[in-house]
Amino acid sequence: MTTEFNALLKTPCDERVQIWIIGTRDQVIHQMNEFTVKQIASDRARFTPLIPAPFEGKYMTVLVR
Numbered sequence: 001m002t003t004e005f006n007a008l009l010k011t012p013c014d015e016r017v018q019i020w021i022i023g024t025r026d027q028v029i030h031q032m033n034e035f036t037v038k039q040i041a042s043d044r045a046r047f048t049p050l051i052p053a054p055f056e057g058k059y060m061t062v063l064v065r
Helices: 025-037
Strands: 018-023 059-064
Antiparallel strands (some): 018 059
């Protein structure tokens, strides 16, 4: 979606959107890198540190936009 369409959206901007990424450690790191390369995230600092998820063998991070 381009910025011209974003201007037409009537959504409140008082809260930031969170994108949760949950998977194996390698999957999460790969997705973080992919989001950065595709400019979904402006830089890696937008992600929270990797932490263990409440699922066995899984990790998670949150992208705040």
